[in-house]
Each structure stands twice: as structure tokens, then as C-alpha cells.
Amino acid sequence: MVYQDTLSFSTSKSGQMQDITGQIQDLVSRSGVKRGMVNIFNVGSTAAVGAIEFEPGLQEDLPRELNRIFPPGAHYDHEKAWHDGNGHSHLQATLMGPSLTVPVSEGELVLGTWQQIFHMECDIKPRQRTVLVTVYGE
């Protein structure tokens, strides 16, 4: 059984993290899949998905540290093509990755108590985002 649906939402700024666990669980429930997996995929090259303890401190820490690893305003050859100042956004998003697969058991996401699924805006301005969710199993 394969069930596919889309999450659409806006982001407000660079580094914004959103907890999408509840929305993913809703889609899993709607799919009727009891045992299997769900893949969460950010469509586009300047945002990422991942898993984290979704508390306010880490929502500050992760974007700040990614900005330390790939700083905004540093030299990126990407600027030669686009001059849009988001070379670091691409690198952050590629390193974090656009795709996360999470197991489903008894119709529920299998996650730790302090483990949530997040979407992270890496681009330098608000964006409209599409996340494709594919549930498969039986």
C-alpha cells in the first residue's frame, strides 16, 4: 500500500524550524498503514528536514551552528550564477538533507519521547514550501 500527500506551508525567515510531527502522523493515520514507513521529502534545494528534540534552545542552536559551519556572506562560487546571497543556504540544506524516513508501527510514527520531525528553512527569505509525504506498508 502506498499513500502520498503534500504538506504546504509558509516559512517566515532563515533558520526557522517547524515541528511537522503532528501533520505527518495525521497523514499516516489517514493512509491506513499499520506497519511500514513514511518518507518526508522537502521539494526544493534550500530547505531541509530532520529529527531533533524540538525545544526552543535547540531551535536557536541548530541554525546558529549551521551558520557557523557555512557562514552567510562568505565566498561562494554559487554567487557567480545567481548573485542572490544564498550560497550558504544551499550548502546547509544539502548537508542536512531533504529526505527523512521514519518507521511506522501499529499505525504510529516510531519516535522517541523527545524526538520530533522538523522542517528547516535555510534560504534567506520567507518561502512557500512543499513537503511530499509518502507512506508505505500494510
Added chain:
Amino acid sequence: MVYQDTLSFSTSKSGQMQDITGQIQDLVSRSGVKRGMVNIFNVGSTAAVGAIEFEPGLQEDLPRELNRIFPPGAHYDHEKAWHDGNGHSHLQATLMGPSLTVPVSEGELVLGTWQQIFHMECDIKPRQRTVLVTVYGE
């Protein structure tokens, strides 16, 4: 066909890496899946799974380098909530990721000769760990 099982084991210290390839292969064999994939997922937000050449040198290199990227003892806003000194553990685990998907062919994991599946403890103390393994295919 979907087959799901759990690995449970203890970790002894921060940065400990364990080769879980054999245990994953055992579950794949038990599943009866000949062609498909297996997803390996660490339940919890301060450990990771991945693929590496599992030799003693890299078992020193990877945790040491992750401690260089996200140093223990640096400032993390995560500490405001928990004061438990593991802000870096969360960031390391989120960057490495909790989820790995590996193909299965003729009933065997498809891996390079020097490519193994590892679990890595990123937390600052020994933990009891659960890894959910989902095999799917035909």
C-alpha cells in the same frame, strides 16, 4: 512484504560506535525478503546511525571530529531547558541523522567490502538504545 523488528543494546560512553551490520543482515534473512530495502532507525534524539568502513582508526576519527564541529562544553541554548550538558550531543545526532536505508538484493545487504552499518552514541553517558529495523520488498 513488510517485516519489522527491534535491536536493543547498551552503549558504554559518548562517541562509542558499534558495528550492527551482522544483526541487520540476520533480520533481513529472517524477513525472507530477497529484493528490496531495509531501513535502520535510532529511536531517540542523541544517537545516530550511518555507514562507514568500520576499522579502529575511523572509530576514533569520527567522534573526535564531531566533537570538533560541535564541541562539548561550548555554549548551547539547549542547556537553558535541561542543564544536562548534552547540547552538542543533540546537534551531532541531528547532523548525522537517525535513519539509514540500505538496499537488499538476493536476500543480502548490498554494501561495499569496506562499508558497514554503525550505531553511534552521541550522548554523554551510557544509554539503553532501541533501533527499529524495517525490511520491505519481495
Added chain:
Amino acid sequence: MVYQDTLSFSTSKSGQMQDITGQIQDLVSRSGVKRGMVNIFNVGSTAAVGAIEFEPGLQEDLPRELNRIFPPGAHYDHEKAWHDGNGHSHLQATLMGPSLTVPVSEGELVLGTWQQIFHMECDIKPRQRTVLVTVYGE
């Protein structure tokens, strides 16, 4: 439905990125899967796969920045075993990861306009590479 096939190709140098989106789409089309997912897996521990806007600037930026994070020529305990000078290659490949899962809808990869699937050589010399592609769905 599970369809599996292999991409084989040569790489020419460390840091070389190749756009394999077209080849992956061909395999998806050949599989007949209309809705589901495709997993792309690099067999071997010193290369990676991922998603990026595949333009010339970022093809310079990503390898250069990974060389900054894990520099060639730095101390790696991996050298004790092999003396082959590619400790950084292993760490770069493990951090980027060998596995990417992308959704398929209406028989097409679901990707952003500026989002492509790449293979990256992290080793220090040309290599023959195998990427296993598994398409599943209905």
C-alpha cells in the same frame, strides 16, 4: 512492486560531482512504478549521494567546503591502518551519507526545478563506482 538496477560509472578526481538525475528518472520510467519512492545508494565508503542545485558554482563550493571541514592531510587515525591518505574521504562520505530516498509521483521523480540528484567522489583518486537504485511502489 520492487524494481532494482545498477548504475556503473567512473569518476575522474576527488570532489567530482555528477548529476545522475536523468539516469535515475530513466530507471524509474523503466520500472513502471507510478507512485512510490526510489532509493539511491552508493556502494562503498568513500563516495556519497545527495540533492543540490546542480550548477557549476556549487560544484566548486561543496567539495571545497567539505575539504575545509575535514581537510586532506590532517591527522586521521584511519592512516594507521591503511596509510592511503584518504581519512578525510571517509569522514566526508559518512557525513554526507551514501543513501538518498526521493518520492515518485505519476511516474516522475518529485524534485524542485533547481534540485538535482548528485553523486560525489570523496576519494583521492579516480574510482569505478556502483550505485544501486531501488524503485518501489505501485
